[in-house]
Amino acid sequence: AMVDRRSKYGTSAEAFETWKKHLVSLGYGYRLGTDLPGESRGFIPNAKFYNKIYGEGRWSANTIISVSIGQGEILATPMQIANLCATIANRGWFITPHVVKEIEDTVMPQDLIARRYPTIDARHFADVAEGMRMAVTGGTCRLAALPDIEVAGKTGTAQNPHGKDHSAFIGFAPYDNPKIAVCAYVENAGFGATYGVPIGSLVIEKYLTGKISDQRKYLEQRMLESNTIIYSGVKKH
Structure with missing residues (x-):
């Protein structure tokens, strides 16, 4: 170490x-x-x-x-x-x-x-970028994959002693000649793959293409209708 x-x-x-x-x-x-x-x-x-x-x-x-x-x-x-x-x-x-x-x-x-x-040293960033690309093609960020756009990403789950853990994701695209980098952090939403990845990838897709593809409309709707406040651990008064 x-x-x-x-x-x-x-x-x-x-x-x-x-x-x-x-x-x-x-x-x-x-x-x-x-x-x-x-x-x-x-x-x-x-x-x-x-x-x-x-x-x-x-x-x-x-x-x-x-x-x-x-x-x-x-x-x-x-x-x-x-x-x-x-x-x-x-x-x-x-x-x-x-x-x-x-x-x-x-x-x-x-x-x-x-x-x-x-x-x-810059060479280390290239290795990390390759790992982030692999996370989308076959790891925890598979939901971030977009048609015709190579996305790279990394999930995160931040521990929260007061309620459900926080969901996080970072991602960028395209893999070569990148145009956008995103951080999605959703309080009390659990694993990064559950909310962070979908939200981050939807932002990337909208920014690069101007729309959400038909095959991913379900994902957009799911995020719009989701409610993570119920997991916050905040007590009613």
Whole structure:
């Protein structure tokens, strides 16, 4: 494990700081800098955070193993997760998410239009993209498959101690020369394949083709008629 005491980075703390810096370069832990107000920064812990909890030199990979499976202390916004998907789709770079495309007689700020390159070698993104494509062709994202469009995706199920788990999905298309990256996060909707995948793939299809194909109309109708509030665990007053 990267954070193991025997790793090439020396101590678990030093290894974790290296990992954290890679995550920050992907746009996590701080505001991405979008042109919309109210953006949240999320949270990526550092070595000092765990030193305070467990004591310096008294924690290792096994202590914080929950971080590696997407739970634990990490907080990420849907925007940051969608941006990760765009980075994978681009095979190793992203542009700060923004709404305004151009302003008449004004030069767009460079920090909104320049490519940003994470500190992770681009070859790794190609491997992840291939895995996401395989998830659609024969894995948990099969429901995201579209006629004549190669979609890549990944499901997620976020644990929720207060009610039913949250359903998540990221996806992009087309696999080559991508045009759209999506993050679908549905509270209290269970497995990612149940609601996240259908909603995300419907957004992709509508964006790329302008319509929902006849063979997928049933899926659109199912999502429109679904009610996940009943699983929220919120008590009546």
